[in-house]
Amino acid sequence: LRELSYYRDASIAILVYDVSDDKSFQSLDYWLKELEEKREKEGMILVAVGNKCDLPNRVVSKEAAEKWAKQRQLQYF
Numbered sequence: 922l923r924e925l926s927y928y929r930d931a932s933i934a935i936l937v938y939d940v941s942d943d944k945s946f947q948s949l950d951y952w953l954k955e956l957e958e959k960r961e962k963e964g965m966i967l968v969a970v971g972n973k974c975d976l977p978n979r980v981v982s983k984e985a986a987e988k989w990a991k992q993r994q995l996q997y998f
Contacts, residue, residue, distance in 0.1 A: 931959075933966040936995075938981070940971045946981045946989075953993060968996045 936952050939945040949969060959965045969990045971981065990997035 931965065932963075933968070936967060936969045937972050938969070938986075939973050940981050940986075941973055941976055941978045943980050946986070949989070953995075968998065970998045 934952075934956050936949050938949055953967065956965060956967060960967055969986065971983070971986050987997050
C-alpha cells in the first residue's frame with residue numbers, strides 16, 4: 922500500500938462525497954480500496970459521510986448510500 926503522508930499515522934478516515942454528484946459517490950470505492958489494507962492491519966476506522974445534504978439537487982439517495990456503506994461494513998452519516 923502506498924502510504925501517503927496525509928493518512929500514514931491516521932487511526933480514522935472520513936470518506937466524504939457530494940450527494941449531488943454521482944461521480945463523487947463512485948470515487949468512494951477508490952478511497953476505500955486505498956485504505957483497506959490499513960483498515961485490516963491496523964484497525965483504522967472508516968466512515969462514509971454524505972455532504973451537501975441541504976441542497977435540493979440530491980442525486981445519490983440516502984438509501985443507496987446506506988446500502989453501499991453497510992455492504993462494506995462502514996458507518997454512514
